[in-house]
Amino acid sequence: MTTDVHQLDDGAWISVNDSREINVSDLWLLARHEFCDCEMADFLAEGVVEVGVDYPDIDARFAGRCIQCGTEGVTDWLTVGRVIDPEDGQFYGVVPESVHVPRKRTRLARPE
Amino acid sequence: MxxxxxxxxxxxxxSEIREHLMExxxxxxxxxxxxxxxxxxERFKWWGLYHQRSGQESYFMMRIGTPNGVIESGQLEVIGEIAKEYATGPVDNPEFGAAYCDWTTRQSIQLHWIKLEDVPEIFEKLESNGLSTQQACGDSWRNIVGCPVAGKDKHEHIDAWPVAEDLHEEFKGNDDYANLPRKWKVSVTGCDQGCGQGDINDLAFEPAEKDGELGFNVRVGGGLSRKEPRFARDIDVWVPPEQASDVAAGMSALFREYGDREDRFNARIKFLMDEWGPEKMRRVLQEEFVDFELPTAGEDMRDQYTYNAGHDDGHGDHVGVHEQPDGNYYVGLDVLVGRMGADDTLELAELAEEYGSGEVRLTQRQNVIVTDVPEENLDALLDEPLLEDYSPDPHPFMRGSIACTGSEFCxxxxxxxxxxxxxxxxxLKDNVDLPDGVEDFHIHLSGCTASCAQPQIADVSLxxxxxxxxxxxxxAFDIGLGGGLGEDxxxxxxxxxxxxxxxxxGYIQNLLATYEDQREDGETFREFVAARDEDELQDLAEAEETSYDDPxxxxxxxxxxxxxxxxxxxxxPAPTDGSGQPLPSDD
Known part of the structure; x- marks a missing residue:
């Protein structure tokens, strides 16, 4: 089956196969990023802006703020988890507070 | 796409969602x-049901839309009974107990922990008493707001309640306007105080005189969400009360046809207003959506607006005892953060029947008003023990507090x-003295940028x-200062x-000390903030720990x-079955 990914409720969370998997309000540590000038951005996710699938990764861009320097904006693409076997649709989420490296591109899911 | x-x-x-919901x-x-x-x-929202947040699966928030906040005699008892019977969750709230009602900033009612299985019984009870959850959420006409004492206000020029009622009747369950690109928020104001808060609505009718006739000027495109706050803009249209519905139909049809259905973040009409400006908005409305000549704007009353205008004259937030034009009184009661326990709600319903007409109204500051109290009943009502908790004369820090739902459910x-x-x-009440003469001080706390507590229009925004x-x-909180409504x-x-x-x-304590120390004679807090530049504002106060304890x-x-x-x-325990028992997990 295909993996169904979207953001809902004004970008409050990401649904993967009709299961709420990623919420806003987590802090994400970003390395090798262009979000702000901090070497390691301490990024508060306030809203999901876009979601995408780049098998097996589920990716998202978040609106939010680095709570170290205060820069506001939208991140590049972050991998929020993986669906390794599309047949069973099982989602394996990443740990937000571990270190993540944003990417410039992914395959867009349908617009929300 | x-x-x-x-x-x-x-x-x-x-409307068709209902049969599926019932099944x-x-x-x-x-x-x-x-x-x-x-x-x-997503669809259930149209019938006022909003699935609660992660960890609370199978439970719903239920919103009941009460136009203009009017709760007719007998209805409050029904609401209290429903809250008590159906809105009890697995765990009590330490401040508010097992079951409670939330009075919202849009004069609606929210109940939590509602189970899907109970919805048919609740709907039957609501609807047999003239109440409904229809279109309380979702992409359509939301609850219509206005001056909460419309029809009972000495400052009134037009009785806005029949207008709001007409709009409610016309646009609830109307298939032509059932599926809009996004929510559609409408305000009707008839008084010269500005308490309909039209400035922050998608569509606002505000009192104005044209050629000696009273009617409304029309404003479009207000809203506070997503760090993109906008005040509604004047589209240079005046409308007599009997044609308000035609203009409202035209504006919401314009939104239906031209609103962005590809990007929900760009869908509200405030963004279309950004793109078009008020002149084009008016032109398209005239050319495509109304079949009569729109008069240009009349003379408004904005220079008289006192509501949340930063100074303490006028009827302010409607809390307190105020005389109605018919010689009766309305008594506004402060409900801290808009939440009232179910038992207290039932008691309030009894008091409204005993001392007033039974009618109760909700304000956009999350408070309640008992209307139609004869003078001879006032003292007895004011002596009721319930009014010790819901005071008609509260401390400014209590009456000025507004808070949204927050992470408890959202x-x-x-x-x-x-x-x-x-x-x-x-x-704050126990530890901070307000500067002399400050009776009105608004602190609005919103958990996120959706701004349901309307933080941008408060003295202190959190x-x-x-x-x-x-x-x-x-x-933590970002802190803003000096917001409000009024003429400007x-x-x-x-x-x-x-x-x-x-x-x-600690920050607020230090801020108020600075204000007291540095203010000019008679300078309001809003004027004090407006008189300072960004650097000066940042130097006003330091945040610090105090004896306040935050769990x-x-x-x-x-x-x-x-x-x-x-x-x-x-x-x-979620998800649970209809009796609240945990359902087996698939994992």
């Missing part, structure tokens, strides 16, 4: 196909809100954030960012319920 939500809406939306309710939570959860939860919120604002207000304290993430509305200036939640009361500093969103003894997400 239309958004996914639009595709779901194109399959089933509007699911009959068969139970498990009957909703797992791969259709998101689609159905998916979008970053922080805990209502219980925290209760604690803030109590601490917006949910995070920061680190001793290396650990804690809940102004959004708060964001002054202090990421203040740890336990340092906010919600941890990430309350990571809990299944912030006040549960075992609040770990894995300890959640």
């Amino acid at each position: 239309p958004s996914k939500v639009e595709n779901w809406k194109s399959e089933v939306y509007g 699911f309710a009959e068969e139970g939570w498990d009957a909703i196909p797992e791969d259709e959860h998101d689609a159905w939860f 998916s979008l919120s970053i922080t805990e809100t209502k219980n925290r604002q209760v604690r803030y207000a109590r601490w 917006r949910g954030m995070k920061t680190r304290k001793d290396g650990e993430p804690v809940e 509305p102004h959004f708060a200036d964001w002054v202090e960012m990421r203040v740890a939640a336990d340092e906010v009361p 919600y500093m941890h990430n309350t969103k990571m809990t299944w319920y912030p006040y549960a003894e075992d609040d770990d997400m894995n300890a959640s």
Whole structure:
């Protein structure tokens, strides 16, 4: 089956196969990023802006703020988890507070 | 390409959702196909049901839309009974107990912990008493707001209540306007105080005189959400009361046809107003959506607006005892953060029947008003013990507090809100002296940028954030100052960012000390803020810890319920069946 990914409720969370998997309000540590000038951005996710699938990764861009320097904006693409076997649709989420490296591109899911 | 939500809406939306909802309710939570959860939860909103946040699956927030906040005789008792019987969750709230009603900033009612299986009984009870959840959420005409004492106000020029009532009748359940690109918020004001808050609505009718006739000027495109606040803009249209419905139909049809259905973040009409400007908005409305000549704007009354205008004259927030034109009185009661226990709600219903006409009204400041109290009943009503908790003469820190739902139930919120604002207000009352003459001081606390507590139009605006304290993430707030409505509305200036939640009361204490020390004679707080530049505002006060204790500093969103003894997400009983028993997990 295909993996169904979207953001809902004004970008409050990401649904993967009709299961709420990623919420806003987590802090994400970003390395090798262009979000702000901090070497390691301490990024508060306030809203999901876009979601995408780049098998097996589920990716998202978040609106939010680095709570170290205060820069506001939208991140590049972050991998929020993986669906390794599309047949069973099982989602394996990443740990937000571990270190993540944003990417410039992914395959867009349908617009929300 | 239309958004996914639009595709779901194109399959089933509007009134027809109800039969599906009732079937699911009959068969139970498990009957909703797992791969259709998101689609159905999106649709259920149209019938006022909003699936609660992660960890609370199978439970719903239910919103009841009461136009203009008018709760007719007998209805409050029904609402209290429903809250008591159906809105009790697995764990009590430490401030508010087992069951409670929330009076919202849009003069609606919200109940929590509603189980799908109970919906048919609740609908039957509501509807047999003239109440409904229809279009309380979702992409359509929302609850119509206005001056809460419309028809009973000495400052009134037009009785806005029949107009609001007409709009409610016309546009609730009207298939032509059932599926809009996004929510559609309408305000009708008939008084010269400005308490309909038209400036922050998608469509606002505001009192104005044209050629000696009273009617409304029309404003379009207000709203506070997503760090994109806008005041509604004057489209240079005047309308007599009997044609308000035609113009409203035209404007919402314009929104239906031209609103953005591809990007929900860009869908509200404020963004179309950004793109078009008021002249084009008027032109398209005239050319395509109304079949009569729109008169140009009349003379408005905005220079008389006192509501949330930064000074203390006028009837202000409607709290207190005020005479009605018919010689009776209305008594506005302060409900701290808008939440009232179910038993208290039932008692209030009894008092309204005993001392007034039974009618109660809700304000946009989350308070309640008992109307139609004869003078001879006033003393006895004011002596009632319930009014010790819901005072007609509250301390300014209590009456000025507004808070949204927050992480207790809401998916979008970053922080805990209502219980925290209760604690803030109590601490400030006990520890901070307001400068002489300050009777009105608004502190609005919103858990996120959706701005349901309307933070941008408060003296002190609090917006949910995070920061680190001793290396650990804690809940925090951005602090804005000097917002409000009135003739020249102004959004708060964001002054202090990421203040740890336990340092906010200390900041406000220091801020008020500076204000008292530095203010000019008669200078209001709003004027005091307006007179200072960004650097001066940042120097006004420091945040600091005080004796205030905050039990919600941890990430309350990571809990299944912030006040549960075992609040770990894995300890959640949800989802449950119709009797509240946990359902077996698929994992």
